[in-house]
Amino acid sequence: MTDFISISNDVRHDAELWTGRVLRIGVWISASLMIGGLLFAALWPSSIIMVHSNPSLSDLFGHIVFGAFDPVTLMFAGLVFLMCTPILRVITVMVGFAIERDWRFVIVSTIVFLMLLGEILYSTSI
Amino acid sequence: MPIISFISLLLGGFIAGTFGALLGLGGGVLLIPFLVIILGVPMHQAIATSIIAVIATSSAGAAMNLERRTVHIRLGMLLEIATVTGAILGGITANYLSASVLTKLFSGLLFLVALVMIWRVRQHTGQEPIYTDGVLPGSFYDDANRKIVQYTVKKIPAALLVSIVAGNVSGLLGVGGGIFKVPAMHILSGIPMKAATATSNFMIGVTAAASAFIYFAHGHLNPFIASTTALGVLAGSMTGVRISRRIHGNVLTWIFALALLGISIQLYLR
Numbered sequence: 463m464t465d466f467i468s469i470s471n472d473v474r475h476d477a478e479l480w481t482g483r484v485l486r487i488g489v490w491i492s493a494s495l496m497i498g499g500l501l502f503a504a505l506w507p508s509s510i511i512m513v514h515s516n517p518s519l520s521d522l523f524g525h526i527v528f529g530a531f532d533p534v535t536l537m538f539a540g541l542v543f544l545m546c547t548p549i550l551r552v553i554t555v556m557v558g559f560a561i562e563r564d565w566r567f568v569i570v571s572t573i574v575f576l577m578l579l580g581e582i583l584y585s586t587s588i
Numbered sequence: 589m590p591i592i593s594f595i596s597l598l599l600g601g602f603i604a605g606t607f608g609a610l611l612g613l614g615g616g617v618l619l620i621p622f623l624v625i626i627l628g629v630p631m632h633q634a635i636a637t638s639i640i641a642v643i644a645t646s647s648a649g650a651a652m653n654l655e656r657r658t659v660h661i662r663l664g665m666l667l668e669i670a671t672v673t674g675a676i677l678g679g680i681t682a683n684y685l686s687a688s689v690l691t692k693l694f695s696g697l698l699f700l701v702a703l704v705m706i707w708r709v710r711q712h713t714g715q716e717p718i719y720t721d722g723v724l725p726g727s728f729y730d731d732a733n734r735k736i737v738q739y740t741v742k743k744i745p746a747a748l749l750v751s752i753v754a755g756n757v758s759g760l761l762g763v764g765g766g767i768f769k770v771p772a773m774h775i776l777s778g779i780p781m782k783a784a785t786a787t788s789n790f791m792i793g794v795t796a797a798a799s800a801f802i803y804f805a806h807g808h809l810n811p812f813i814a815s816t817t818a819l820g821v822l823a824g825s826m827t828g829v830r831i832s833r834r835i836h837g838n839v840l841t842w843i844f845a846l847a848l849l850g851i852s853i854q855l856y857l858r
Binding site for chain 1: 594640643644646647648650651652653654655657659661662665666668669672673676679790793794796797798799800801802804805809811812814815816818819822
């Protein structure tokens with residue numbers, strides 16, 4: 463077991479550090495968007511455009527791309543970004559396994575990624 | 589949103605996040621009763637908010653745990669296949685169940701969680717056995733004992749079965765499911781408690797994400813409630829991870845378990 467640990471120790475530690483960093487950045491971006499949305503709503507309540515229940519992912523994406531920002535769009539963008547951080551985590555882990563050439567676990571993480579992707583596609587059809 | 593609701597949500601999220609990080613849970617077991625009983629938030633909205641909180645706790649905590657190298661990523665990803673399957677089925681099913689049925693189920697879950705927590709405290713007094721004859725070797729540096737702990741994983745099929753149940757409960761009731769995953773990894777698979785807790789924390793975010801998009805699509809995510817709570821949870825979980833080394837875990841767990849028993853009875857009688 464000691465051999466196993468020493469062989470890929472550095473590569474594995476790098477992959478773990480990168481995954482940790484990706485998560486940290488993702489959390490800060492989503493928190494910033496949510497804080498921005500809440501501040502926006504508190505300071506300029508009249509600026510709220512999207513007051514209906516949850517928009518579809520494509521509506522939300524359209525609002526962001528075309529710059530139609532209002533407090534609710536910012537909050538939803540922050541929430542959806544936060545919901546995407548676990549998916550980013552799976553992608554980073556998958557890349558880490560590929561760098562280590564551990565193809566068995568590249569397949570395992572690809573299955574998890576495809577299941578999450580399938581679930582997002584299913585939710586867009588609701 | 590009135591300022592009093594804003595402060596309540598932020599504070600509720602902070603407390604749930606702190607306790608979640610201290611006890612290795614997602615925080616949903618505390619957050620849902622708080623939202624439903626105290627703030628009168630509808631059950632489906634409370635579950636959707638809790639799922640966001642679980643993702644926040646997991647992402648904030650996993651970043652720290654990965655840097656400390658306590659997460660067993662391979663085991664986590666393997667079990668994730670089972671939990672994501674369970675979570676997707678749970679997320680779909682929950683939207684066809686009434687709020688009262690979900691409340692009763694959640695009350696039962698809290699009761700179970702409290703009992704498991706008490707049992708864990710009573711079990712956690714001796715030296716934990718380390719197995720080296722399994723598969724998927726892992727290691728981490730144990731701060732408390734100042735040594736590298738090396739271990740292997742046993743009985744993966746059994747842990748996969750428990751993970752399906754954990755994922756299903758997570759999708760159905762908006763909790764992390766760590767209360768099932770941690771004992772499964774520790775007792776069935778024989779991995780050390782610290783690694784089990786960190787791996788569970790890493791996993792619960794992925795499991796929660798599996799049902800989050802379904803709740804989002806059904807319109808259960810209130811942006812004001814979810815954003816405010818998530819910010820409170822993020823601050824709470826970071827605080828929880830920092831103070832966890834200075835607090836006596838067993839006393840905290842007893843208080844928390846007894847509080848959960850009380851909340852469980854209150855929810856059931858609603």
